[in-house]
Amino acid sequence: MLEVIIFYISALIAIGGAVMMIAQRNPVASVLYLILSLVAQAVLYIQLEALFVGALLIIVYAGAILVLFLFVIMLLNLRGEKFGYDQGKVGVATKLIFSLVLIFELAAVVHTVSRSTNLARTSEHLNPGFGSVPPVAELLYTKYLLPFELTSILLLVAIIGAVLMARRDRADKEKEMT
Amino acid sequence: MIPITHYLILSAMLFAIGVTGVIISRNLIIMFMSIEVMLNAANLAIIAFSRSLNLMDGHVFVFLVMAVAAAEAAVGLAIIINLFRNRESINADTFSLMKR
Numbered sequence: 001m002l003e004v005i006i007f008y009i010s011a012l013i014a015i016g017g018a019v020m021m022i023a024q025r026n027p028v029a030s031v032l033y034l035i036l037s038l039v040a041q042a043v044l045y046i047q048l049e050a051l052f053v054g055a056l057l058i059i060v061y062a063g064a065i066l067v068l069f070l071f072v073i074m075l076l077n078l079r080g081e082k083f084g085y086d087q088g089k090v091g092v093a094t095k096l097i098f099s100l101v102l103i104f105e106l107a108a109v110v111h112t113v114s115r116s117t118n119l120a121r122t123s124e125h126l127n128p129g130f131g132s133v134p135p136v137a138e139l140l141y142t143k144y145l146l147p148f149e150l151t152s153i154l155l156l157v158a159i160i161g162a163v164l165m166a167r168r169d170r171a172d173k174e175k176e177m178t
Numbered sequence: 179m180i181p182i183t184h185y186l187i188l189s190a191m192l193f194a195i196g197v198t199g200v201i202i203s204r205n206l207i208i209m210f211m212s213i214e215v216m217l218n219a220a221n222l223a224i225i226a227f228s229r230s231l232n233l234m235d236g237h238v239f240v241f242l243v244m245a246v247a248a249a250e251a252a253v254g255l256a257i258i259i260n261l262f263r264n265r266e267s268i269n270a271d272t273f274s275l276m277k278r
Contacts, residue, residue, distance in 0.1 A: 007180050011188045018192055018215050022199035027207045034211050041218060044185070048229040053240050057221075060244055065214070065251045072255045073207060076262050092202060099198035106190030114183040126232055136237050144238045151245045158249030165256040 003047060010047075013040035027073045035062045049131040185226035192219035206258050206268040210251075217247050 017037030024030040038061050045054035129135050140148050192215060199212025221240045228236025258268060265272050 004180060007184065011184075014188070015191055015195065018195040018199075021215070022195065022203060022208060022212060024208075027205060030208055030211060034215070037215070038218065041222060044188075044222065045225055047180075048185070048225050050225045050229070050237055050240075053221075053225065053237050056241065056244060057218075060248065061214075061218075065248055068251055068255060069207065069211065072259060075259065076268065078268065095201050096198065099194050099201070102197055103191055103194040106194060107187050110183060110186040110190055114181075114186070127234075130232070130234065131237065135234050136241070139234055139238050140241065143235070144242075147238075147242055151242055154249050155245060158252045162252040162256040165253070165260055 006043065007047060010040040010043040013037070014044070027078065028070065031066055031069050031073065035066050038062045038066070049126060051131045052133050052136050053131070182226050182230040186223055189219045189223040189226070192216075192222065204270050206261070206270055209270065210254055210258070214247060214251070217243060 014037045017033045017035075017040060021030045021033040021037065024033060038057060042054045042057045042062075045057060127135070196212045196214075196216035196219060199215065200209050203209050203212065221243055224236040224239050224243075228234065261273060262268050
């Protein structure tokens with residue numbers, strides 16, 4: 001009973017935070033709502049026995065990536081910028097209707113798939129230590145060693161790309177000096 | 179025990195909210211964060227299946243997706259900073275350079 005209550009409260013917070021995120025006009029408030037949504041999702045992860053990944057979600061996502069977003073928003077100095085929702089050739093109402101249709105389509109797919117297969121039957125017996133650090137690490141360094149190493153190359157490429165792109169041109173710098 | 183279908187429907191709703199954010203918003207940063215919401219929705223589905231099938235492989239996938247999201251955030255935010263430097267704006271309508 002308790003876990004059902006926890007599930008519904010965290011699901012509500014996750015969805016509410018995401019909705020508030022796209023409804024805000026101020027990007028800083030938007031980031032804070034996304035952090036709220038992520039914390040609720042971390043609760044769901046922990047409820048699904050994914051302890052390590054749940055901790056990682058808070059540490060890496062809420063702690064690092066979204067703080068990077070906050071830094072960039074504060075660097076940009078967006079004062080005076082207006083973001084209307086009613087620009088473009090397609091009206092907002094049409095877009096909202098389409099996204100509602102998308103929600104119902106996805107829910108219908110989930111419903112039919114879970115009824116026709118036995119995926120919905122959750123296994124009650126978990127392996128000991130399910131979701132803790134050592135089993136995840138063991139998989140990461142044996143079965144998924146190659147994807148893991150490729151991820152490090154991806155991160156290296158991202159670092160080089162970000163540094164190259166954020167660097168000012170020499171001509172720019174000389175213009176500023178004079 | 180909560181059935182996995184609940185988690186999957188929650189994940190579908192979060193994904194649709196992310197799609198809505200991308201198509202409805204004109205603010206590049208909010209569009210970008212909506213993409214993060216979509217990635218997280220997929221992660222939630224992966225974790226739910228991983229719990230349901232009693233396989234830990236899903237946790238590794240989520241770990242890798244997080245690394246990809248971090249790389250994407252670094253490069254994407256660098257692009258946004260460059261765009262802002264050139265146009266003094268992060269409204270997506272200002273960047274129709276490639277549109278004829």
